[in-house]
Amino acid sequence: MATSLSEAYRDTTLQLKHIIPLDFDSIHDLPESHVWTTKDNLDLLSEKPDVLSIPIIDLNALSATELVRNACQKWGMFHLINHGIPLSLVDEAEEHARRLFGLPLERKLKALRSPSGATGYGVARISPFFSKLMWHEGFTIMGSAVDHAKELWPDEYEEFCDIMDNYQKKMKSLAYKILLLILKALEVDDKNQDQEINCTPSFYQSEGALQLNSYPCCPNPNRAVGLAPHTDSLLLTILHQNDTNGLQIFQEGTGWVPVPPLSGALVVNMGDLMHIISNAHFPTVYHRVVPNETRHRFSIAYFYGPPTDSIIAPLSKFQTPCFRPVTLKEYISLKSRHLEKALTLLRN
Ligand SMILES: O=C(O)CCC(=O)C(=O)O
Ligand SMILES: [Fe+2]
Secondary structure (H helix, E strand, C coil), X not given: CCCXXXXXXXXXXXXXXXXXXXXXXXXXXXXXXXXXXXXXCCCHHHECCCCCCCCEEECCCCCHHHHHHHHHHHCCEEEEECXXXXXXXXXXXXXXXXXXXXXXXXXXXXXECCCCCCCEEECCCCHHHCCCCCCCEEEEECCCCHHHHHHHCCCCXXXXXXXXXXXXXXXXXXXXXXXXXXXXXXXXXXXXXXXXXXXXXXXXXXXXXXXEEEECCCCCHHHCCCEEEECCCCCEEEEEECCCCCEEEEECCCEEEECCCCCCCXXXXXXXXXXXXXXXXXXXXXXXXXXXXXXXXXXXXXXXXXXXXXXXXXXXXCCCCCECCEEHHHHHHHHHHHCCHHHHHCEC
């Protein structure tokens, strides 16, 4: 039987300190557990001014394929405008994320992710790889949010679920459109997509996950980290960020480049699987979030991938594949044990 995405994430058991976030409401100073130093990977000084910025692409532009190809090659990321997602839906989803994170900690803990689970309230999944904790709390949804939503709001969970369902549905069809555009940018002929993509026909029956992120105002942002540097595992991520800075991407030879929010736009970034499929022509984006002293940042990330049993490999047009084939399930397991080294382990 096919493995669902949440089952694929269920093979690790974590300690509670790597699940339960801080009670941010009761904290006025940065606790030692959250103080990062250069040794802990805190490298804020290399941040570059706003002179560099990732491209803005209009989904309906005649030259969209060309623009996507250039953006993916150089940045692995772009802002997307005219994406067709109603802004009212994005606003509603953000509003409900705020409502969730605004609950008292005791209430949020009712929906705590279980030690071997994939969904619910908790710290970032990458947390066990770092000695210090992050200034962040998250809520992960895979499929229906109903079980956890009932734990949060026993009598009024339906609206939250409806909005998250609708948001995921719309994101999924947008992600599919973007995938087709990217395949075109990689010069995969429409007719030969199944053959070119060296994996099972079910590749297009995608699975996705929704990650709500909250980064409360931080008493000492220069010594804290919102979300530690990482790459996203699946094919591509579509991100909404509220009007608060924080996201940065790492550019080889340049350093950390800020990705300030652009009103009405969504941020699209390549994940590890796209890096594999493109035979490393498109970088997987190494990114992080820095906290803010006066503003509370919220973001909503939709991670889009193929079914977990799909085999992922460089497109067959690449004569010298630099990665060996891998199922998504196997890749998730490699990543949860080796984080960024997982890709290196697949190198031919
Ligand atoms: O909050 C953000 O901008 C980034 C979120 C992110 O990187 C993630 O959820 O994987
Ligand atoms: Fe990410």
